[in-house]
Amino acid sequence: MQEYETIIGLEVHIELSSATKIFCGCSASYGGRPNSHTCPVCLGMPGTLPVLNKAVVEKALAVCLALECKIQTECRFDRKNYFYPDNPQNYQITQRYLPIGEDGFLEIETPDGGKRIGITEIHMEEDAGKLVHMEGNRETLIDYNRAGVPLIEIVTQPDFREADEVISFLEKLRHVITYLGAGDCKLQEGSMRVDVNLSVHHAGELLGTRTEMKNLNSFRSVVAAIASERKRQMDLLDSGGEVILETRRWDDGCMNSFTMRSKEVAEDYRYFPEPDLPPLKITGQQIEQARNSLPEFREERRDRLIRQYGLSREDADLITDSRILAELFEKTVSFGVSPKQVSNWLIGETMRILREKEMDPGELAFSAEHFASLISLCAEKRITNAVAKNVYEKMCIRDFDPNRYVEKNGLEMMTDLTDLTETVKNMIARNPQSVADYRAGKDKVIGFLVGQTMKATGGKADPNLAAQLLRSLLSET
């Protein structure tokens, strides 16, 4: 039996991170009480009209340039007409005929080297509201907060052959979009939505009929869905059946897909140019400006950090994964702290806190200057590591000057040898078993005793000094 080749193309919807919706001044932020982010315009009330958001155009333009698209210098909006309750006007304003960007690409890494994935087009459109189906009483509830939130749709060429390539692409795309500050691309929150178009055929033969797969809420689902659909189509063809052009819905629960209920298979959307919005003109100057303000992307920045600051590749990789952390790194170093120390702090404490508290780098409260101060305090041994970590965790939530804070709360490292000796002696006196264990040869006990000392001094004892004192005192007897 001949091998099947799989052809995959993607349609990716990305919520742009502007403050307001695409056509009105309502907040576009996630959450919010149902229907509180609404106004007559996004509710489609009689007589209301759309007005285009500048930031949406800027972000869309940035994405187009980052993905090497040709910019349509005069693009237009069109109406897509269909009846559905999540759509207040029963038409969606989108760009069907003249999208803002076309003919671009994104390079991904594959085991066989770099591969270029073609981008057919990128266009702007508005999102729909959210529906909640109530089973019991056959009712549907509608929240229009999301109606009018700006989206861009990125359509790729059918250049993928493997699920891995798709994931690689999506990860890189997410990186580009977040780096641009254009969106946060969270599949689970719906700020990034992926539809997979897939067909199979025997090598050398005509391309097969493709199906469209929706409702993929994680990268895992994408991988599973691709494998499942591929198998379904191959089995179907092998048994003499035909693949029909349809839209299927992935179900994570049963790890399977189903035909979507007569989903407007041949629905006629009657697209026509939106008469309420004149053509959008994008000048050569605007394009140049946008191009010049594109941030340095990951690879370039990583290589530069290695060169400029002597970081290891591994460290540079970790730091540049987030544009915000990479910028924080450089800014902090500019206040005179050693790059190695800043990088240690970022990779160690910062990333731990982000993970544990489920925070985004953008939510870190402290300023680079204060961060540098803290690192200095610690490096100059004016506070202990323990105290530094403690203070740092607080600084992540609320910005303050660590110098003042340490002073105000008396957190300086204990310098008085007499005091420390006193405390250490107390520790020895209170822990006879540990002393015995130490004398019996268990050196690790020093660590425990140091820990106790730290506790007793509120972390202000110099642990190394404490350890030294402990050893000398314990060896006296």
Next chain:
Amino acid sequence: MNFSDMTALQLGQYLHQKEIAVGEVLDAVFEQIDKREEELHCYITLDREGVYRQAERIQSCILTGEIPSPLAGVPISVKDNLCTKGLRTTCGTAMLENFVPPYDASVVERLREAGMLIIGKTNMDEFAMGSTTETSYFGVTRNPTDPSHVPGGSSGGSAASVAAGEAFAALGTDTGGSVRQPAAYCGVYGFKPTYGTVSRYGLIAYASSLDQVGFFTKDAADSAALMQYTCIRDRKDATSVGLSDPGMLEKIWKAAISKERQNQGELFDESTANRMKGKRIGILKEIPGVNVAPAIQKAVREVGAIFEGMGAEVEEYEPTMWEYGLCAYYTIAPAEASSNLGRYDGVKYGLRKDREELHDMYLATRTAGFGEEVRRRILLGTFVLSRSYYDAYYQKAMKVRRLLTDELGRAFGRFDLLLGPVSQQTAPKLGVCLQDPVQMYLGDLFTTPANMAGMPAISIPCGCDEKGLPVGVQLMADRFRDKELLQTAYLCERKGISCRNTKQ
């Protein structure tokens, strides 16, 4: 004092000079309304309480001398497809029978700022689709000159309210002639500004690229004044451009006010005569197969002759694209309407016919909420936008629109103004037009070109026909030449060419 015959600006003068009180004016208006409304039915909603409250506020402004505009204190009626905050806005349809907008249309806001008093909302063809005001869900409006005849449409109620003395001016909307034609039928001035000069925010959309707010007035100066206070670029309307230098319009109505006070009875003087010298007027040549009533043809010729007498160069103009333009109009307008009216589905506002299932609810609501003419145009619009017909109909119509606009552009290279009929007939009897839709559509031949090209046009009342029904004559100008148009219309009046039908 009998002020019911006054124009809006004249009334404004008397009010601001404290020779009458705003309350008195309202009393007189409502007296007239009580006298004639039962027969004419110009209004769908009257806001008696609200308008007296507005009157109190304006009266105190007048007393303290803080007068917002020369139109302050003048009562105006508003077509019911323009949203008025807190006041029911039905658009003449069952679908919005109880809809109360939480916002004002921008044009309404501007006039409130100017201190005008909104008496109520006038009757109209449902969703502005019609030429006789007979498709209104709320019953017909009758022509004040002869109540067995229609007032025209779709802004029939607004036109009739001014003609019957139930308002001193009125707001209407004009998509294919809906201000100019009823103005001609009722014997008042009907002005449609350049597309984009007056905001469409709050205008319940019929056909977005054709709809424009227009004014019904007793003379051209009033239209100039209304235009000045409303032709401001609106940030809520992306297609809005406003009119550069609206202050130029001031000259027209200021002249009107001063002349009225100084030269009572004198309608013509040297300076006005010189204005027409050298102006190039294109008088519309008869279109074969199109029968224009003799009285109307006569009026057009007479106006042309008078212009000539004043030194204008009058030549015949033969358009070639107007009939095709009408076909294109009846492709584009229904297409846009079919999409604009998609929002009426019983979900967020308006009528809902409850059903167990969603799509059944859509079907039941829309079928019950829309009248026959609206359903007809929605269906036609759906056809011409559908995949199989899009290129042949909709795209073609957009190209015809270009051809028509280009032809008019060339005409305005040759002429300053185009002169012609507003419609082929004077007001028909009630109950006649709805029987043959296509025949009714043909009546829009002379008015639709101005909408298709976005150009300003005005209907000027010029006496009556042998049955005593008002006759109107149309002047058209190039885009943004609204001032020139109004100036010429004002001259017509001074020269005694036009006179509104004052029979009330």
Next chain:
Amino acid sequence: MDNRITDETVEEMAALAKLELSENSLTLVRADMEQLLDYIARMEELDATNVEPLYAIGANECPLREDLITNDDGREQAMDNAPATTGELFVVPSSF
């Protein structure tokens, strides 16, 4: 162009527009549409092969709005004119 249309086409269009067509009215509506399509089809007489469609009749450039939140909590206003709500959400029958 032959402007004869089938009953099916009329039903399709009515379904797209969410308008009900009763048994008896289908024939009438079809005849009505045919007449109208016949009328507007007169445009065919014009040759417009190299003509650009005219889209923008008002402003010829799309104005842009600053990305600033200008609207307050719109929930109450949204619920005010609505036929059926839970007080926070709009209610419609489900589709099936």
